[in-house]
Amino acid sequence: MxxxxxxxxxxxxxxxxxxxxxxxxxxxxxxxxxxxxxxxxxxxxxxxxxxxxxxxxxxxxxxxxxxxxxxxxxxxxxxxxxxxxxxxxxxxxxxxxxxxxxxxxxxxxxxxxxxxxxxxxxxxxxxxxxxxxxxxxxxxxxxxxxxxxxxxxxxxxxxxxxxxxxxxxxxxxxxxxxxxxxxxxxxxxxxxxxxxxxxxxxxxxxxxxxxxIASNVSLDTINRVPRYFYAFRNQMYFSRQRGLLLYLRTHLKVLYEIFRVFLNHKPNMRLRLKMIVKGTVTGWFFRPKVEFAKNKKVSH
CATH class of the missing domain: 3.90.550.60 (Spore Coat Polysaccharide Biosynthesis Protein SpsA; Chain A)
Known part of the structure; x- marks a missing residue:
């Protein structure tokens, strides 16, 4: 092997x-x-x-x-x-x-x-x-x-x-x-x-x-906050693959994350909320392409 x-x-x-x-x-x-x-x-x-x-x-x-x-x-x-x-x-x-x-x-x-x-x-x-x-x-x-x-x-x-x-x-x-x-x-x-x-x-x-420490948009350092856009956008895509019930549950988790931003009240709340909302909404329409590779072991 x-x-x-x-x-x-x-x-x-x-x-x-x-x-x-x-x-x-x-x-x-x-x-x-x-x-x-x-x-x-x-x-x-x-x-x-x-x-x-x-x-x-x-x-x-x-x-x-x-x-x-x-x-x-x-x-x-x-x-x-x-x-x-x-x-x-x-x-x-x-x-x-x-x-x-x-x-x-x-x-x-x-x-x-x-x-x-x-x-x-x-x-x-x-x-x-x-x-x-x-x-x-x-x-x-x-x-x-x-x-x-x-x-x-x-x-x-x-x-x-x-x-x-x-x-x-x-x-x-x-x-x-x-x-x-x-x-x-x-x-x-x-x-x-x-x-x-x-x-x-x-x-x-x-x-x-x-x-x-685990990832947390409501507590993370401000320089890392913009990357949470990808977290929420991508989460919308792969939760959709899990079926309707889990996809809907993911939206409840998004609401919880928004609540935590207000609860923890860290600096730049507006940016934190923006990344959550922008990522989630973009994720509704996100349809990335799955690529395939040639298999060298088969072709030879």
Missing amino acids: TVSAVVVTYNRLPMLKEVIEALQNSETKVDNIIVVDNNSKEDTQEYLTSLGDAIRYVRLKDNIGGSGGFNKGVRYFMEETTDDYVWLMDDDTVPTPTALTELVNAAKKINNQFGFLASDVRWTDNSRAQMNLPSPKSRFHKISLHATELEPLRNATFVSVMFSREIVANIGLPITEFFIWGDDIEYTERSARVLPGYMVPTSRVIHKMANN
Whole structure:
């Protein structure tokens, strides 16, 4: 079983170096390390170029966001390699040495009958990363920090998640037009409609975010608030794929987010409200295109 790791990066060179080193030191060999560079500064370009054949370097001429980066990375996996699996992560995701081993072992255990396999994502203090909390299939089930068996999930984030070549060929690529936010939730839910998705609790990675906090438009720093437009717009799209009842429930959540903005009364309330409303309304009419890649393993 061969594996391509896809890392999407943008101007975080010190962190990226640590991620690449961790991949190179994986107990189970990573057959191809595909680094998608969203037009980072020259220092990142120079470093990645210096690695030569140790990686597959995909430099984009524009920053098309994490969503576009993962789209390009998965396409490269399909069209330029013949590996069996693609393993996705951000440039601040540091896999433990056995993270991939546990994912591959899980894939063998269930005879490759999975839509996606996700790692247990921890923060630097070993608590669960709040941005990447698992979403159990049963909404009333909480996954223990000490779990060892596979746990069925509804969706997962692109912070250490693995797909088979067959699944990608079936469902297509992550949606570039999302730009940022929610591309991973939409994509893992898309794959889970074909085969179940699971968390592999014994596969651990460290998500080295600056702070271990969940996203919250009513509390986030003002420089991050504009990106919530994409969160609400994209959420409208992928909640629509879940069916009418869940789509309507998403609108109730939007009302709750508006209430929280007034409740928390942080600076720039008007901008926070604008991103919620603008994103939601735009999302009603958002119809992004799902692209498919050629499959090198079939054509050769």
